[in-house]
Amino acid sequence: MLTVDEIRQAHERIADTLSPTPVLPEGFLSSARAQRVLLKCELFQHTGSFKPRGGLNWIRTAEDAELSRGLGAVSAGNHALGLAWAAQAVGVDVTIVMPESASDFKVQGTRQLGAEVILHGDINDAWELMHRLVEERGLTLVHPYDDLRIIAGQGTVGLEILEQVPEAGTLVCPVGGGGLITGIAVAARALRPDIRIIGVEPEGAASMRAAWTHQGPYRLNSVETCAKSLGAAIVGTYTYPLCRQYVDALVTVSEAAILQATQHLLTRTKLFVEPGAAVGIAALLEGRLPDPLPDGDIVLVITGGNMGLDELAALLPSK
Incomplete structure (x- = not known):
């Protein structure tokens, strides 16, 4: 359905307008592990996300x-x-x-x-x-995730990661409808068949997990999570099979962990991120990533930073 060549073509198509986003080290989490933890900072893309x-x-x-x-x-x-x-x-x-x-x-x-x-x-x-x-x-x-042209564009994140972090062993990506992780996975698997690719969903919006369980897209009756950017009630007819084929594991994280991870990124890492972008950090903090992970760097995709000050205030600890 989608090839790495189509993702390369998408990269060439948009490269004159959209520059690569930086990869930054996450020192606090790296110090607690034997592997470096790196952040692919899509919050610095135009309009504040990978979209x-x-x-x-x-x-x-x-x-x-x-x-x-x-x-x-x-x-x-x-x-x-x-x-x-x-x-x-x-x-x-x-x-x-x-x-x-x-x-x-x-x-x-x-x-x-x-x-x-x-x-x-x-x-x-x-x-x-x-x-x-x-x-x-x-x-x-224009479907937000279940469109091959959209998925190919999002997959350019994967091409950039492998160029910027040649020693990457594990890619950790937030999952909403699945467009980003499937694009990244198609690109990464073609170039590095040995790399581990892990998706992270909020417990209250685990639509890809539901699809894996039911062997096809399955609509959630309701979505309850502070990570609104990951609040897809059903994954796509393209994203489900691509995810099933190319993604190694899915994990879910609690609302408490998402809140803790967002606060961690705001205060420790100095990144102004929205909760949906923090679920990879939440998976590390909760110990949800499957062990053992391959040797090499762990790269977390930080998907966006679009959040108003009122939303920020709601995330801060009360006195």
Whole structure:
């Protein structure tokens, strides 16, 4: 369904606009292990997350007929920002439906990029409304994760990691709908068949785990997690089989660990991250990664840093 060559082509397609993000050492966790822990800092990408990679690759491979109808998407926020930013450059209208619980920071940021944002229900309600809008308005749906052009764009993160960290032994990646981890996994497995790839989900939004259990995409009745960027209720028809084929293990982390990890990154590592970006750190703190890990560096993907000050205040310990 997707090859490393297609991911390389996506990288060439977007490289003039999107620069590689840095890999930084995580000294506190490294000192407690025999292996270095490194952070792939996608919070420093345009719009504050990895999402513009897929959005820009989609825009630059779209046909005129797809663009002329206007674009529609469902998003907790980061896909909205990434797609709106990519579409703005070519003057294409974008309509985004977000859950009512979406971050106001992300809502306002998406509107500032020129997109129409509609807040509606929970994530399942948002999808129902978007499907109606596609029918009524003729919009072209740009799926946040279950689209091979999107996945190929996100997979460029994997190419960069292996170039920046040739001694990587384990890649740890947050999982929402699965677009990022599957893109990374396809790229990494082709170039380094021996590398270990581990996905991390919140316990309250473990949609990929549910898919593995049910041997296909399985919709969660509800999603309950502070890691809103990982709040997909169902994974995709592309992301499930790709994940099953290329990812070695999935682990889940508790809400308490996500909170602790976010605070750790804010205070110890000095990175302004949103909770969904911190689940890899949470897995280390809770001891959820499978042992033994291969020799080599452990690389955690820090997916984004889009969070308002009100959200930050809610994460800080009360006096």
